Amino acid sequence: MTVVKGIIWVCVFIASALVNAKPTKSVPVTLRVFGAAYLSEMKPLLDDFSMRNPNINVQYRWMSSEELDSHIRSGAEPQPDITISSVMHLQLRLVNDGYASEPVQFLDQGTSEHSPFPVWSHWRNALFGFSFEPAVVVFNKAFVQDKEVPTNRTELLGFIRQHSEELMGRIGLFDIRKVGIGYLLWSFERQQARNYGQFLELFNYHYARTFDSTRSMLRALSEGQIAMSYQVVGSYANSWQKLHDDIVVVPMEDYTPVILRTAFINRTTQNTEQAKQFISYLLSSPGQWVMAEQTNMPPIRLDVTGEKSAQYMRQEFADQLKPLPLDVRLLVFADKSKKEIVITEWESALKNYD
Incomplete structure (x- = not known):
């Protein structure tokens, strides 16, 4: 009988402790985004992403494109989780040289004729164009x-x-x-x-x-x-x-x-899922509408309209626009000689x- 009472007392004590315990907040994951885009242009996107993902603490660091390329290649610490730049040939060369993570097929980024993205806006499912400039x-x-x-x-x-x-x-x-x-x-x-x-x-x-x-x-x-x-x-x-x-x-x-501002997930990231969330956001309809309404970076999605969108510009100025190709032809520009x-x-x- 004494043993039973003891067991009951322990159970009551544990239950009481669980009821009175304060819920612990999960520590936000820090996601490092290094970019050659000015913070003033990126801030509306960073703020909206943070509001939607309070469990992710985005640290944005501006670097010139040349500094960014050198920083990643040298392995200097800290390395970014995500790299953003409009300097397409350096971005493509980094991905081609193996500095990006494994290819990722985002749900909203398919290659079918019904995709909201032009087929030329991404490369090897590793480098993703998100603006059309x-x-x-x-x-x-x-x-x-x-x-x-x-x-x-x-x-x-x-x-x-x-x-x-x-x-x-x-x-x-x-x-x-x-x-x-x-x-x-x-x-x-x-x-x-x-x-x-x-x-x-x-x-x-x-x-x-x-x-x-x-x-x-x-x-x-x-x-x-x-x-x-x-x-x-x-x-x-x-x-x-x-x-x-x-x-x-x-x-x-x-x-x-016309250049494409592109992003890729770095191979050294320890926060792969959070990095995927960020890229997904940049390519998402909400993210692209933030670009259209709160920045001067024209969104690339075909289902985002308005005078600043890629879709509008391609319809109105088709003969005038000459987008730089996001493919291996860019490697010519990256060749040292x-x-x-x-x-x-x-x-x-x-x-x-x-």
């Missing part, structure tokens, strides 16, 4: 106020010649030796533009200034230090224009290069660069 020419608003703004490259060449004196030392370019997106767009231009050599000649003659970031170039435009910038990522230019109504953003109508040729040609032509 034209490169543009940007002018200082005051400079073009009483001028006819050029809308194609032939007109732009004539515009530079016509206003030669005013543009002396006031044309902005990316320093392609330091800026990954600048190198990528310049290399693509080299393939596409019939008047590529004429631009090189004019940029050199006018002592074109070089910049190592989009922000520094747009700031120089706003301040009137330069009058025009060539090949700027449109999302950044549009974001700047919203805050500083002193620039004019012009996509060239003869052709407009090829890059040396492009940069040597650029340096030789732009002898007067700043």
Whole structure:
């Protein structure tokens, strides 16, 4: 009888302890997202994802594309769980060289004709494009106020010649030796533009200034230090224009290069499921609508509409847009010897660069 009472007492004690015990909160998993995208553009997405996934603590770290590539290849700590960049050739080379996790087939990312994604927006189910971003020419608003703004490259060449004196030392370019997106767009231009050599000649003659970031170039435009910038990522230019109504953003109508901002899961991640959740969110309808409504990064999903969407731009400007291919052709731009040729040609032509 004493034994039975003892057992009952122990059971009551345990039950009481369970009732009175405070529930323990699970510790959020830290997910490191390293990106060459400015935090100001990514913040609405990061905030919305965090609200939907309170068990995941996202740490976002900005790096230049070249720094990001070097950081991952060197194995420097900490390594990211997810890597984001618009510099497509470096992203594709990292994936091709084995720095991404095993291929992942996301439920909402199928390859059938009913998929909400263009078939060219992902590669090997390891690298995923989530935005569709034209490169543009940007002018200082005051400079073009009483001028006819050029809308194609032939007109732009004539515009530079016509206003030669005013543009002396006031044309902005990316320093392609330091800026990954600048190198990528310049290399693509080299393939596409019939008047590529004429631009090189004019940029050199006018002592074109070089910049190592989009922000520094747009700031120089706003301040009137330069009058025009060539090949700027449109999302950044549009974001700047919203805050500083002193620039004019012009996509060239003869052709407009389009880059994809891409993401992949790093092979070193210890948080595979959380990383999958983040990529799934970027590709999801809610995530893409956040992009459409709260950022200047055009969403890539075909079922997200509006003037800033890839679907709208492809319908309205199909003949004008030239997306860079997200496939092995990009590896040509990543080839070291090829890059040396492009940069040597650029340096030789732009002898007067700043």
